[in-house]
Amino acid sequence: xxxxxxxxxxxxxxxxxxxxxxxxxxxxxxxxxxxxxxxxxxxxxxxxxxxxxxxxxxxxxxxxxxxxxxxxxxxxxxxxxxxx
Amino acid sequence: xxxxxxxxxxxxxxxxxxxxxxxxxxxxxxxxxxxxxxxxxxxxxxxxxxxxxxxxxxxxxxxxxxxxxxxxxxxxxxxxxxxxxxxxxxxxxxxxxxxxxxxxxxxxxxxxxxxxxxxxxxxxxxxxxxxxxxxxxxxxxxxxxxxxxxxxxxxxx
Numbered sequence: 001x002x003x004x005x006x007x008x009x010x011x012x013x014x015x016x017x018x019x020x021x022x023x024x025x026x027x028x029x030x031x032x033x034x035x036x037x038x039x040x041x042x043x044x045x046x047x048x049x050x051x052x053x054x055x056x057x058x059x060x061x062x063x064x065x066x067x068x069x070x071x072x073x074x075x076x077x078x079x080x081x082x083x084x
Numbered sequence: 085x086x087x088x089x090x091x092x093x094x095x096x097x098x099x100x101x102x103x104x105x106x107x108x109x110x111x112x113x114x115x116x117x118x119x120x121x122x123x124x125x126x127x128x129x130x131x132x133x134x135x136x137x138x139x140x141x142x143x144x145x146x147x148x149x150x151x152x153x154x155x156x157x158x159x160x161x162x163x164x165x166x167x168x169x170x171x172x173x174x175x176x177x178x179x180x181x182x183x184x185x186x187x188x189x190x191x192x193x194x195x196x197x198x199x200x201x202x203x204x205x206x207x208x209x210x211x212x213x214x215x216x217x218x219x220x221x222x223x224x225x226x227x228x229x230x231x232x233x234x235x236x237x238x239x240x241x
Binding site: 005083 | 145149183206212227
């Protein structure tokens with residue numbers, strides 16, 4: 001099981017802030033994860049429609065979309081940040 | 085001669101307001117080597133009366149960790165004597181504080197640059213998001229990230 005957490009409009013569109021899911025063996029990178037999640041329902045497809053704007057963090061550190069996700073305890077998906 | 089103590093790095097994410105004078109005093113307590121302190125306070129605008137509040141969401145754990153990474157980079161790069169970064173979350177009304185950055189250094193240029201560096205990176209890489217609430221009671225949606233915030237980083241590269 002992998003813990004996924006979502007924030008801001010990604011969270012709102014998916015309809016939940018976190019979940020634990022089993023990932024298929026062929027989901028090996030952040031980009032694979034986005035593609036897989038988009039098949040899980042309309043909310044996911046809407047949230048992740050523009051994959052290039054989605055930011056990914058693994059174990060609370062920013063990563064690129066081609067980063068391997070093997071061994072990740074927590075993967076976060078969120079929009080560009082607007083703090084400060 | 086004893087080695088210099090590590091520069092204090094104070095990072096907090098909180099719902100409550102902060103007191104700039106108290107935080108400044110805390111940052112430089114225990115030393116008198118600072119010749120310059122620059123503090124930046126970011127506030128919630130009312131956007132010409134359109135806005136009733138901003139709602140600040142964050143990624144607990146990562147938000148603090150990311151700000152700390154930025155602060156440590158600033159301490160190293162500008163040889164700061166101390167840095168504090170405090171970011172509020174929750175519902176914030178126009179005129180209220182959102183964020184505070186205080187940089188202490190021997191001289192002014194490092195203090196200005198340190199505070200500016202931390203704010204520039206905080207805006208683009210610390211996981212916070214703002215949602216607008218309008219004065220007419222409607223929910224205004226999520227604030228979009230600005231390209232100008234990304235280009236602001238170029239001066240540090």
